[in-house]
Amino acid sequence: MSIKKSLLVVALVLLVDQVTKIYIKTHFEYEHSVDIFSWFKIYFIENSGAAWGTKLSDFLPISESAGKLILTIFRLFAIAGIGYWLWDIIKKQSPRTLILAVSLIFAGALGNIIDSVFYGVVFDDSFGKVATLFSDDPYGKLFHGRVVDMLYFPMIDTTWPDWVPYFGGKSFRFFEPVFNIADTAISTGVGILIVFNKKAFPKVEKKKED
Incomplete structure (x- = not known):
């Protein structure tokens, strides 16, 4: 793959990631949702932390703002590493499967870092109103933006039977996380590496067999 x-x-x-995020941000109030199907909703939320909203300040004695800055800087280094990996495997003419997977992972990571770095200074808040792009009153500052999520698939939304130990009577929802196009690209890239591992790393597999 060239x-x-x-x-x-x-x-x-x-392009698809940023267009969808900007559209949602400029047309939806926070936590507003639209039902596409019973099992698929467009549900606007924002994530200021890592996966599933996890924040460094939940585990370390630092402020939420400092934790967000550290996380964004870490992501920048991670993207630089993935970018170098992508350039290296293209240079070495590695298998198409590997290059495609890493390209998707790199694109997804880059899509989310754009939110984290810039969205805090180009948008105002979405709480109780629709946000404005290039607002004169942005909600944050550089490196402190929140990632926009909107894809929600509550395919199962029910309650555990009362006879089930511990969980009885509690609500159960699958699939719970809300994500975006960038997350989808990352997950797809990782999935390709797992499912088509032998095609992605043929030399490694050959050495193991030898």
């Missing part, structure tokens, strides 16, 4: 095709994949993922 570098032009890899960059095309990255550019397409970034």
Whole structure:
């Protein structure tokens, strides 16, 4: 897979990711939802932490603002590492499967870091109103933006039977997380590496067999 095709994949993922996020941010109030199907909703929330809203301040004796800054800087280093990996495997003419997977992972990571770095200074708040792009009163500052999520698939929304130990009577929902296009690209890239591992790393597999 050539570098032009890899960059095309990255550019397409970034375009779709950012267009959907900007649309949601400028058309939805926070926690507003639209039912597409009974099992699929567009549900606007924002994530200021890591996966599932986890924050460093939940585990370390630091402020939420400091934790957000550390997380964003860590993501920048991670993206630099993934970017170097992508460039290296293209240079070495690695299998197409591996390049495609890493391209998706890189694009997804880059899509979310754009939110974290810039959204705090280009948008105002979405609480109780629709946000404005390039607002004169932004909700945050550089490196302190919140990631926009909107894809929600509550395919099962029910209650555990009373006879089930511990969980009886409690609500059960699958699939709970709300995510975005960038997250989808990352998950797809990781999935490709897992499912098509032998195609992605044929030399490694050959050495193991030898």
